[in-house]
Amino acid sequence: MNNSAMYALNGLTILALRSPDICRDEVLTKFTDLVSETLNFPSSFIAILDDHYQYIKASHNFDLDGSVRSDSLCQYVADDVSPLIIPDTHADSCFASNPFVTGSPFIRFYAGVPLKNREGAFLGTLCVTDSVPRSFSADQLATLEKLSQLVISFLEAWHSAGFTDPVTGLPNRQQLIRNLHTLGKMEKSSSYRLILIDLIDIPRAYELARTLGMGPVEGLLRDMATLIPLRLRPGPDDLIYTVATGRFALLTQASTHFTAEWVATKLAGVSADMGEGLSVDLTTHAGEALFNPGKFPPHEVLRKAVSALHEAICQGVSYMSFSEKNDERRTDDFTLVNDLATAIRFNQGIYLVYQPKICLNTGLPIGLEALIRWRHPVRGELSPSVFIPLAEQTTLLQDLTEWVIDKTIERLKRLDSSPLQLPVTVNVSVRDFSQEGFADRLETKMINARLSPELLGIECLETERIIESAAAMAGLEMLKLRGFNISLDDFGTGYSNISYLRRMPLDVIKLDRSIINGLTTDTASRIITKSIISMLKELDYVVLAEGVENVETLDVLREFGCDQAQGFYHSRPLPEPELDEWLSWKIRR
Missing domain, CATH: 3.30.70.270 (Reverse transcriptase/Diguanylate cyclase domain)
Structure with missing residues (x-):
């Protein structure tokens, strides 16, 4: 990077001064008014010069907005970066034929001093002019230079306020x-x-x-x-x-x-x-x-x-x-998040399905889990694994949680006193139940619907984040106090620590499918699963196994004392009409 480029990149620059700024230029105009009044000159102006043009940023009684650099008298101040005084332009062969001497604004006298930033780079000039020849004393020149220093001090302050971070002092x-x-x-x-x-x-x-x-x-x-x-x-x-x-x-x-x-x-x-x-x-x-x-x-x-x-x-x-590829994916994600916001706002394309939970003692449905689905108008059916992680990065996750809760309550209210009525659990993130007043709002919704809190269960993930968050722990306690059942999902993966679970107000522990997958084929899996279930039962938890897909696994879980099961062996997640038919069939049987 050459020196001229570095001057352009550091401190107060010509480019910054060329950009429009009404407040800055109003102050500069007041400076030119002060210059004319102090030195008793009819005209004064502040000019900014680059390699090709002169820009008049402020003036007092000076009828010119700018010009090409080669026509300006200020170019000579710029070339030498020193003051220039021309008592009579007509008497000087260098200036007698200048278009601004022979034509408007008819400059006969000119005095200009350079404006330099703190790095010493030339930015422009502060000038006084008259339409008649004049003398200019050393005291007048000293005053003009002092005024130019005031102009630079103001411009540096303006620049610092707009282009410097006030805390670190670095360029912003x-x-x-x-x-x-x-x-x-x-x-x-x-x-x-x-x-x-x-x-x-x-x-x-x-x-x-x-x-x-x-x-x-x-x-x-x-x-x-x-x-x-x-x-x-x-x-x-x-x-x-x-x-x-x-x-x-x-x-x-x-x-x-x-x-x-x-x-x-x-x-x-x-x-x-x-x-x-x-x-x-x-x-x-x-x-x-x-x-x-x-x-x-x-x-x-x-x-x-x-x-x-x-x-x-x-x-x-x-x-x-x-990466262009990653960037395109992020653009797609951004578009998808906007589409999700629209779907939530207008209740379009998103819907709930419910997966039954089966009591292993009776074989009857004992509850449901509400699961979000999205039928995108262009992309078709989207897995929650596609859009939920995107929602988690925005405030949309709270909006989505509220939507799921409201729709679940609508179902519970519709089936009030019906033989098809079963408790429903909804997935709630740590961020949701950590909100102040979340439990109060949820309780109010249930009261307004004339429903018992026991009909709505809260299912949460992210054990580590819950334990580390005082707000999350307090949120769970408030939910428990108000009568909501609380489940911990995916136990057996990641951060599954029994000692920490005892600090949490939980009712149900859901065993992850990865624990039970090998029950019918692997001795070690059977021993581990049996021990986990035994410990959880001794700690008074209800134990639910998810991902059950065959009768052999179901029989082993029943033998080990597991309370409930959920999985494709009994039913896939069902939309409401199919679910009600399935429940009616199970009850008749």
Whole structure:
């Protein structure tokens, strides 16, 4: 990256000043009013110059909006980056034929001083003019230069407020977008890499702020902004930005050693000081996008880097490069989430099916599990495994839970006092029952429907998340106190710890199908399953086996003391009309 490009990418720039900003330019106009009044000149203006044009950003009694650079008197100030005084343009052969001397605004006297940013790069001029020849004293020149310093101080403050992150002091997202614009105009032949670095997710930052206050969190963010350059050691041509809370960006040429993998490795295992002896371990994810400046709009370059970063986070890996294939999949996922929101809002395409639970002592249906299904208008029937994980990443999961609960209550209310009435369990996420007031709202719905809470069961997953969340444990306790039966799904997989289960207010434990699959063929599976059922029964849980598909497995489960079974051997999940027919048939038998 050459020096001119670096000047364009650092600090206050010509590109920033060329962009429209009504409030900024109103203040600059007041500066030109002050200049004319202080120096007693009829006209004054502030001009910004690039390689080809002069832009008049503010003026007092000066009838010109801009011009090509070669016609402007200010070009000579720009070339020498020093003041220029022309007492009489008619008497100077360099200026006598200038179009702005011979024509409007008929400049006869000119005095201009350079405006330079803190890196020393020339941005423009502060000038006074008159239509008659004049002298200009050393004191007047000193005053004009002091006024130019005030103008620069204001512009630097304006720039800092709009293009600098107030907490970390690093250039912000707006500055990054602007720099990408600049590269598109100056460095089209070079390849660049934009690396996004995520050290702390926003929800966690907000949780820390709620617990510790903003002071320690801002200290944490400043510590990150200091730690990153210390670990990465960027060169003078490598630029670091703060683009969001806990999220940073590195803009570098593609030829450097900086890659998402290298950055993630260098920042692995870091921690940040929260003050008072408290530190926080940070989890690093990095995503990168390679690009040629000018080929894609800056916002598209940033979007690609964000896409790569989110892919790394979702896959649980430390880094990821942008992939068109992954990006297309994410676009499809985004579209699907929007379609799901529409389906929920207008009650279109989504419906419930119910899988019976069978009592192993009597062989009769003893309950139902409500399961969501979606018939997409274009893609047809979609498995819950396709759309539920997407809903879990958004607030749609709560909307979906509310929809399932409402539809289940409608069924229970319809069959009130009917011989077909059976308790129904619904799947509820930790996020749902952790909400304050969830149990109260659920109880109110049942009371309004004149139904007993025992008819509606709550089925939950994610044991580890429940145990680690005080809100989740409190939510389960509130549900239990209000009379709702609580089941734990998929026991026997992942985080299945008996000692932890005793801390949870559970009624039913569902054995995962992976436990019972080998009951009829594998001795070890029989011993393990028998021991698990025996322990759970001694702990006073109702034990339900799911995924039962043959009578041999059913017989073994009955022998081991299992209470209930659910699976295709008895019935697949059924929509309501078929379910009611099936239940009537079972009752008649």
